[in-house]
Amino acid sequence: MWKALEPYHAITYFSPETRTATDALGLKGGWMSYFGCRAAPLGPVGPEIVAAAFYNFHPAMVARSLPDAWTYATPAQLLDARLTAVDNAVRRLFPDADVARAAELGQRAAEVAPVAGRPIAAANAALEWPDEPHLVLWQATTILRESRGDGHVAALVAAGLSPCQALVTISAAGGPSKEIFQLNRRWSDDEWTAASDDLRSRGLLDASGALTDAGRALRQQVEDTTDSLADQGWRAVGDELTEELHDLVRPLSAVLMSEGLIPPDNPMALRWD
Known part of the structure; x- marks a missing residue:
């Protein structure tokens, strides 16, 4: 369902x-547009909260856009700008x-998606x-993806994977390359190396950087x-309606x-096949 x-x-x-839409409001650049629009349901929060909730962006990168x-x-x-933009698109x-x-x-699915302990999902569900x-479909997909995404962060935390280590491991698992993640998440070579070294010390990466x-x-x-963690909501919807929405x-x-x-x-490490 996530892929669909x-x-x-x-x-x-x-x-x-x-x-x-965000240029017209005076925002500077694509990343300020991204962080502003995605964080808007949370209110005028600072970069520390957004970096924690979004998880895999370098905190300094977030701080360049917020507050x-x-x-x-x-x-x-x-919020109005992003909805108008989606409408036009x-x-x-x-x-x-x-x-x-x-x-x-x-x-229907979004209204039963789990939001407890999931701040970004809860903020979007309150709109x-x-x-x-x-x-309506766009807002539903937004709530559903943020509910799943918040659960993904919880899974990463429980696994003991730091934000940079999450990127190192997904890249090693066949996701986007180190270069793409560094360009779009801004972890330095030294930080990437330190994250990798810790993973090696835990027996999670080999000497070549492979899992x-x-x-x-x-x-x-x-x-x-x-x-x-995401399945809770889909079980409430039921297999038949879930499959219909998918199709x-x-x-x-x-x-x-x-x-x-x-x-x-x-x-985003989104694949389509």
Whole structure:
């Protein structure tokens, strides 16, 4: 379900409409746009809270955008901007799509998605629902991905993987390269090396930087725990409606991936196959 729903949510990160909307408010650059829009449901929080909740960004990277973003636009203005951007992007990308049923099912799933202990999901779930079906679907996919994402952070913490080590291990497991993660998360060579050295001392990486059997097992444990924590909501929806939502949204996401709006090798580690 994550793979089926994530690209529709990710429209807000990769469509030019979002940058246009935040530029108009005075925000400076794509990362200030990203951090401002994604953090807006939390209110005008500082970089420490956002770095902790988002988990894998270097704290100094977050601090380059926040709290400065709030001097250009309030969180409420950014919530309006991101919704307007998604509205414009979806109308451009899918002018004839009928997503009413997908929106109905997505909202039902989002309303039972677990939010306890999941701050980003809870903040998005507290927002009012928009009226248009394509925006309801986007908000639903946002709540669902943030609920899963918050659970993923909990799994990483429980596994003893620091933010940089999370990136090292997912890269070693076949995810985006070190260079892509460093470019988009800003951990230095020294920090990457220190994280890797600690993983080697724990028997999780070998001398070449590849995952050992123990490292692969721990990485799989993180993914299994993430899925298990997300499964609570899907069990409440039921298999039949979950499958129906999957089949309705996956073709939209396939278009987004195949047409290149979302790069296949991107820092979210989203794959499509």
